[in-house]
Structure formats: structure tokens, C-alpha cells
Amino acid sequence: TAPEAQLEVRGATKRYGGLTAVDSVSFDVRRGEIFGIAGPNGAGKTTLFDLITGMVRATSGEVLFEGSPIQRSSIHEICHLGITRTFQKPSVFDSETVMGNAVVGAHFGSGKPWWRSLTRDPEVWDRAGAALEFVGLGDRAAEVSGPLPVYDKKRLMIASALASSPSMLFLDEPFGGLTDDEIDALLQLLERINDAGITIVLIEHVMRALMALADRVLIMDQGRTLRQGEPREVMSDPEVVRVYLGSS
Numbered sequence: 001t002a003p004e005a006q007l008e009v010r011g012a013t014k015r016y017g018g019l020t021a022v023d024s025v026s027f028d029v030r031r032g033e034i035f036g037i038a039g040p041n042g043a044g045k046t047t048l049f050d051l052i053t054g055m056v057r058a059t060s061g062e063v064l065f066e067g068s069p070i071q072r073s074s075i076h077e078i079c080h081l082g083i084t085r086t087f088q089k090p091s092v093f094d095s096e097t098v099m100g101n102a103v104v105g106a107h108f109g110s111g112k113p114w115w116r117s118l119t120r121d122p123e124v125w126d127r128a129g130a131a132l133e134f135v136g137l138g139d140r141a142a143e144v145s146g147p148l149p150v151y152d153k154k155r156l157m158i159a160s161a162l163a164s165s166p167s168m169l170f171l172d173e174p175f176g177g178l179t180d181d182e183i184d185a186l187l188q189l190l191e192r193i194n195d196a197g198i199t200i201v202l203i204e205h206v207m208r209a210l211m212a213l214a215d216r217v218l219i220m221d222q223g224r225t226l227r228q229g230e231p232r233e234v235m236s237d238p239e240v241v242r243v244y245l246g247s248s
């Protein structure tokens, strides 16, 4: 039997005036896989994430999650279905504690009124604490987030996403700006998240990380799909090599 598609993107298109940021992109993400997206600057990768996660409306096309269309659902509805994302820039609430950030993430997956979640729902706090433990920040829950180094902010952003109990995690360039050792540590963390049964879709420029993690990759260029398939095959494709060399 064919592997089950957890997410199906069909002809996804986003136009901004005369510019087509995402142009008829189609792909499936299978349950439990790690799916990579790459391509030069401005290729449309982040816009593709935005339209899957409900942050922008697709101009046309369809997105199916677990077989149901979500292209008209709100960010909150999509989050409650089990899709969470992180952003390219480490975005945490700087003045909040590490635990505070994780609680905000946990609240989004709870489906409960914010005042109940944030102030007294023990289940939300438990999930936030468990997510911090998972990424190795358990003993730093009381620290203020602002002064944390980049890697810790990235881990915190991932913990906050995990705290909403997603079944599919979208990561926008998680390896950007990390040292080699931090890249190794994040590779291990993402493997553990995937081993816990969470499907991962990531945009990534760091080829070493993409090649180590991704079961399949999609290469975008100027809004379109250039190639998709098995990473080694796709990345050695002359057209993909040309686009990458041409953009650097």
C-alpha cells in the first residue's frame, strides 16, 4: 500500500499584485517523515509555510490535512488540528520567563479560553514543563528569555511549539546562525522529536543538516517547484546545482 499522506498541497498559489510568490506548488508529506524545502532567497518558501499554517490566504489551490481542507481555516483552527510552526528569526517573548514562553505555546494547543489556560489549568503547565524538559531547558524555566543565546532561544521556540502537542511541526530555517556543535545538537533534537512521532517539515539552507535529516526534499525557484524527491538525487541534479550556484 502507498504511504499515507498526512498533508496534501495541491496547486498552492499566492499572488501579491503582479508577483506570484508561490506558483502552483503541489506535494505530499507522509505521516512520520521529515520533509525538507530549499531554494534560493525569494523562492517562496516562507510564503508556502504562511499559506499552509493559515497566516496568509492562498490565491488558489488546496491544502488538505488528514484528508480535510484547511486552506480557509484560521491560524487557531489549524493549530488545534495539530500543525505548529516556528519562525526564521528566533521569536520569543524576551521579557517573559522560559516557562512563560512555553505556557503561551501550550495554551494555543489547549483549545481553552486564555485566562483559564494561562492562570490555572495544570494540564497546560504540565505540557509546557514537559516540552522544556524535552529540549533540555527544564532547569532554566525561571530564567528571563531575552538574554538567552541564539541556540537556547531556538530551543525555546521549538519547546513552545511542542507544548501545543502538534502532530506536524513546521520549522523555518532552524539551523541558520548556529555553530557546528549547535548544528549537531539540533540535528539530534529534531531526530528525537521525529522519533516521538511528530512529522517535520523544514525550510533549510544548511545543506549538511538538510541532507542528514530529510527523507525527501522539494526545491523551489521563483515560486515554482524545480524538483522534488530523494535528497541525494535532487541535490545532484544539474538544474538544482545551477540554481544554487547562480544564487550565491
Ligand code: ATP
Binding pocket: 016, 019, 020, 021, 039, 040, 041, 042, 043, 044, 045, 046, 047, 048
Ligand atoms: P528567503 O529564503 O529569503 O526567506 P523565501 O524563499 O522564503 O526567501 P518568500 O519570503 O516566501 O521567499 O518570498 C517570496 C517572494 O514573495 C519574494 O519576492 C517576496 O518579496 C514576496 N513577498 C513575500 N511576502 C510578501 C508580501 N506580504 N507582500 C508582497 N510581496 C511579498
